[in-house]
Amino acid sequence: MEPIPHPKPFQSALWPHLPLIRKLRLARKTWPEVAAELAGLGVHMNPWAIGRFFKRARKGKLPTGFEEMNKNDIPEVPLKFEIVDPLLAEIPQDSPWKPQGKNSREWLERNGLG
Numbered sequence: 537m538e539p540i541p542h543p544k545p546f547q548s549a550l551w552p553h554l555p556l557i558r559k560l561r562l563a564r565k566t567w568p569e570v571a572a573e574l575a576g577l578g579v580h581m582n583p584w585a586i587g588r589f590f591k592r593a594r595k596g597k598l599p600t601g602f603e604e605m606n607k608n609d610i611p612e613v614p615l616k617f618e619i620v621d622p623l624l625a626e627i628p629q630d631s632p633w634k635p636q637g638k639n640s641r642e643w644l645e646r647n648g649l650g
Contacts, residue, residue: 548589549579549581550574550579550581550586550589550590550593551593553574553577553579554590554593556573556574556577557570557574557586557590558590560573561590566583567583567584567586567587568583570583570586571583571586574586
């Protein structure tokens with residue numbers, strides 16, 4: 537018994553007809569009715585295979601490079617970068633992170649040790 541030949545991934549004969557299948561399903565056509573419509577276009581398939589194809593296609597998962605980029609999907613790249621290192625910034629007077637114990641520079645200077 538020989539194995540059944542299958543098309544490679546994303547090479548189904550139904551891909552070109554996906555907008556038509558979507559239109560027919562939005563019109564509440566059943567899978568057998570969709571299969572009859574596609575048979576009129578020369579694509580003879582089991583109605584349930586068409587349903588499984590449509591279910592997979594609805595997920596929208598395409599391999600890398602297959603998806604089309606819209607102008608809105610392209611992120612804007614800033615022309616000028618301004619990097620501020622938070623460790624080099626001044627510590628505000630009211631910051632809870634400002635050193636206040638015996639090892640702080642102000643305490644050492646106040647007591648003549650620094």
